[in-house]
Amino acid sequence: MAVPDPRGDFGRFTLPYCSFVVPGETHPRVGVGVDTDVLDLTAAAGVVVPDHRSLFADGSLDAFLAAGFETWHEVRQALAEWLGDDAHAHVVDHHLSPADQVGLVLPFTVGDYVDFYASEHHATNLGRMFRPGGDALLPNWKHLPVGYHGRSGTVVVSGTPIRRPVGQRRSSDDEVVFGPSVRLDIEAEVGFVVGTGSTLGEPVSLADADRHLFGICLVNDWSARDIQAWEYQPLGPFLGKSFATSVSPWVVPMAALEAARTRPPARDEPLLPYLDDEDTPPWGLDLRLEVRLNDEVVSQPPFDGMYWTAAQMLAHMTVNGASVRPGDLFASGTVSGPDHDQRGSFIELGWNGIEPLKLADGSTRAFLENGDTVTIAATAPGPDGEALWLGEVTGTILP
Amino acid sequence: MAVPDPRGDFGRFTLPYCSFVVPGETHPRVGVGVDTDVLDLTAAAGVVVPDHRSLFADGSLDAFLAAGFETWHEVRQALAEWLGDDAHAHVVDHHLSPADQVGLVLPFTVGDYVDFYASEHHATNLGRMFRPGGDALLPNWKHLPVGYHGRSGTVVVSGTPIRRPVGQRRSSDDEVVFGPSVRLDIEAEVGFVVGTGSTLGEPVSLADADRHLFGICLVNDWSARDIQAWEYQPLGPFLGKSFATSVSPWVVPMAALEAARTRPPARDEPLLPYLDDEDTPPWGLDLRLEVRLNDEVVSQPPFDGMYWTAAQMLAHMTVNGASVRPGDLFASGTVSGPDHDQRGSFIELGWNGIEPLKLADGSTRAFLENGDTVTIAATAPGPDGEALWLGEVTGTILP
Numbered sequence: 001m002a003v004p005d006p007r008g009d010f011g012r013f014t015l016p017y018c019s020f021v022v023p024g025e026t027h028p029r030v031g032v033g034v035d036t037d038v039l040d041l042t043a044a045a046g047v048v049v050p051d052h053r054s055l056f057a058d059g060s061l062d063a064f065l066a067a068g069f070e071t072w073h074e075v076r077q078a079l080a081e082w083l084g085d086d087a088h089a090h091v092v093d094h095h096l097s098p099a100d101q102v103g104l105v106l107p108f109t110v111g112d113y114v115d116f117y118a119s120e121h122h123a124t125n126l127g128r129m130f131r132p133g134g135d136a137l138l139p140n141w142k143h144l145p146v147g148y149h150g151r152s153g154t155v156v157v158s159g160t161p162i163r164r165p166v167g168q169r170r171s172s173d174d175e176v177v178f179g180p181s182v183r184l185d186i187e188a189e190v191g192f193v194v195g196t197g198s199t200l201g202e203p204v205s206l207a208d209a210d211r212h213l214f215g216i217c218l219v220n221d222w223s224a225r226d227i228q229a230w231e232y233q234p235l236g237p238f239l240g241k242s243f244a245t246s247v248s249p250w251v252v253p254m255a256a257l258e259a260a261r262t263r264p265p266a267r268d269e270p271l272l273p274y275l276d277d278e279d280t281p282p283w284g285l286d287l288r289l290e291v292r293l294n295d296e297v298v299s300q301p302p303f304d305g306m307y308w309t310a311a312q313m314l315a316h317m318t319v320n321g322a323s324v325r326p327g328d329l330f331a332s333g334t335v336s337g338p339d340h341d342q343r344g345s346f347i348e349l350g351w352n353g354i355e356p357l358k359l360a361d362g363s364t365r366a367f368l369e370n371g372d373t374v375t376i377a378a379t380a381p382g383p384d385g386e387a388l389w390l391g392e393v394t395g396t397i398l399p
Numbered sequence: 400m401a402v403p404d405p406r407g408d409f410g411r412f413t414l415p416y417c418s419f420v421v422p423g424e425t426h427p428r429v430g431v432g433v434d435t436d437v438l439d440l441t442a443a444a445g446v447v448v449p450d451h452r453s454l455f456a457d458g459s460l461d462a463f464l465a466a467g468f469e470t471w472h473e474v475r476q477a478l479a480e481w482l483g484d485d486a487h488a489h490v491v492d493h494h495l496s497p498a499d500q501v502g503l504v505l506p507f508t509v510g511d512y513v514d515f516y517a518s519e520h521h522a523t524n525l526g527r528m529f530r531p532g533g534d535a536l537l538p539n540w541k542h543l544p545v546g547y548h549g550r551s552g553t554v555v556v557s558g559t560p561i562r563r564p565v566g567q568r569r570s571s572d573d574e575v576v577f578g579p580s581v582r583l584d585i586e587a588e589v590g591f592v593v594g595t596g597s598t599l600g601e602p603v604s605l606a607d608a609d610r611h612l613f614g615i616c617l618v619n620d621w622s623a624r625d626i627q628a629w630e631y632q633p634l635g636p637f638l639g640k641s642f643a644t645s646v647s648p649w650v651v652p653m654a655a656l657e658a659a660r661t662r663p664p665a666r667d668e669p670l671l672p673y674l675d676d677e678d679t680p681p682w683g684l685d686l687r688l689e690v691r692l693n694d695e696v697v698s699q700p701p702f703d704g705m706y707w708t709a710a711q712m713l714a715h716m717t718v719n720g721a722s723v724r725p726g727d728l729f730a731s732g733t734v735s736g737p738d739h740d741q742r743g744s745f746i747e748l749g750w751n752g753i754e755p756l757k758l759a760d761g762s763t764r765a766f767l768e769n770g771d772t773v774t775i776a777a778t779a780p781g782p783d784g785e786a787l788w789l790g791e792v793t794g795t796i797l798p
Binding site for chain 2: 111112117138140143144146147148149150151152153154156163165166167168176178200201203224227230231232233234235236237238239240242243244272273274316317319320321322323324325328
């Protein structure tokens with residue numbers, strides 16, 4: 001699969017949600033992706049889902065996320081029926097705008113943002129680069145989904161320019177120097193959006209994940225490798241990540257991804273009961289990501305090989321009693337496959353700058369340069385075997 | 400100073416803010432600590448600060464925090480004048496309730512929560528315990544305030560019971576085991592509450608810290624040392640911390656702490672310009688903390704020895720372009736002084752369980768037991784040399 005076929009066209013099955021601003025207005029509206037258009041659900045809700053119209057009044061997904069599993073299902077079903085009934089065609093048309101003619105904004109208020117590290121290939125690649133003498137994977141990696149909290153206040157919507165971060169780093173001769181990052185990278189990830197919250201002190205089991213996970217978005221967890229390398233011992237990444245995390249404007253509901261559900265890879269270590277998913281419905285997802293640098297495809301990471309699933313991440317994140325809230329976002333960590341052209345970060349594609357990536361124009365690229373635009377897109381198998389377009393997240397580096 | 404003199408009595412200078420619920424009501428109100436009472440500012444604002452009454456209408460500090468430095472100053476001055484004028488005494492009395500007869504709730508919506516590691520004594524103690532052969536401090540420690548993001552959704556108000564967290568840990572014979580933490584600890588910290596937000600891409604300088612930092616609260620960053628030890632490589636603390644972080648219900652405005660401002664310790668390494676505070680007004684704070692275990696004072700950590708100041712933490716946190724929002728909370732990390740009875744965590748007081756703390760009743764204590772109540776209180780020097788009471792944060796461990 002070179003370039004996803006349905007690029008930019010959501011069709012009428014996926015029905016992803018967004019928040020958009022009409023030119024000339026300031027208040028956002030909740031939208032639904034229909035073909036290449038956005039349906040104004042804030043306006044149409046009175047007709048389509050009159051009992052739930054208040055959920056969409058403020059133009060964000062916040063109230064809808066909190067409304068719970070049954071409501072998500074009712075709204076999706078009502079939308080599908082309404083859109084599928086030709087009798088409503090002229091009313092539907094009245095509420096559609098071409099998606100490229102509206103402003104897409106951050107669709108929900110991000111609560112806590114957690115980033116995991118769930119690709120074995122990614123973790124192994126980084127282990128080989130940074131601990132060449134030691135084991136590629138640390139001892140805990142196959143026992144629990146390693147993760148950490150990121151900065152929710154700097155989660156930005158796709159298209160937001162990314163200013164190259166400034167900070168401390170250690171120079172090659174071990175001096176502490178200050179300036180713009182010289183090893184600016186991406187991490188191509190999938191993000192999971194929490195709908196229903198949980199109660200402090202009560203873990204969410206694998207079996208209950210369905211009731212809490214509303215949908216997915218695409219995430220670019222921009223990373224300043226040089227800042228991160230100097231700061232991260234012993235408490236983990238901080239300023240190397242916190243300057244910006246970009247997300248796609250579309251949240252694709254889990255209900256649209258039933259055909260993408262697949263078994264995760266075989267587990268190499270026995271898992272504790274709260275993480276053991278051998279007998280649960282599969283939570284692996286057969287998504288195909290694509291990373292483009294200035295319109296050139298540089299990587300196509302497959303998501304189906306991710307060692308840890310979203311349900312496991314949620315179960316782990318709450319096993320200590322921590323609660324989740326509507327709008328919490330957790331991301332998979334860099335999605336990397338086994339092949340070179342399936343790596344989801346430049347540090348892997350260029351092997352820490354040692355074997356820079358060769359581009360089509362003959363130049364090479366170790367890390368990002370000012371003016372570079374990086375876009376991450378994805379597709380999933382749909383119910384009839386066709387590829388569903390899941391949207392994309394893009395950003396351009398400013399000096 | 401054994402026990403702070405003015406325990407529970409705020410006097411009429413400090414004027415800390417809270418959010419409280421009157422028995423029989425559900426909606427919170429903004430309160431101000433006056434002597435041992437709470438003043439209902441949501442009700443009194445129409446008289447005291449009529450132009451700003453809307454800031455207090457929703458019962459949280461959110462709008463007031465965002466209103467900015469000039470407004471904070473105006474409100475504090477108006478409150479002081481109104482309270483000081485005997486002509487208003489009967490109106491004031493009408494708006495006062497004993498603080499111990501109202502319900503104190505979380506006073507603001509926590510945006511991002513960051514925890515630093517700013518005490519040299521604490522970092523050195525932990526380095527000695529965990530890297531006995533190596534340098535006690537890692538190479539970056541004196542070049543930047545090390546920190547990481549914590550979970551804002553599990554920040555709870557003082558008095559909230561703390562359920563002992565469950566999770567994975569490594570047993571003494573290197574097996575992965577699962578169950579309640581057996582090394583549950585505290586971290587006695589001071590938290591800084593961000594008022595005015597900043598703009599993405601624009602660092603906050605040391606000189607501008609005054610305009611962004613609204614005030615302080617007390618923080619107990621509960622820590623499951625066994626869960627943390629197994630999970631934290633390579634991305635830092637996660638579930639060992641995320642089950643709960645308790646904060647005092649009172650936010651003491653920075654304006655009340657002018658007399659506590661003091662020079663931080665001499666710097667052992669030259670600092671980069673964005674952190675160099677040699678010629679700025681001092682941001683060290685001469686606060687005295689007290690840690691009580693079941694009403695026995697077990698530690699009295701001094702805050703004036705903290706190596707990194709709040710202004711440096713804020714400057715560092717934003718130097719990469721990351722923005723802050725009203726309600727962001729960042730904490731100092733464990734406050735430990737040079738003496739044994741100045742250590743702000745049990746892992747230090749009992750030296751990782753090797754030399755358990757001796758209690759007054761003859762028993763010893765390495766880590767927390769079920770039913771234990773831990774309280775962290777603090778005082779600061781006031782304008783006339785008297786000790787100002789800053790409130791306390793308490794929590795009891797449930798099984």
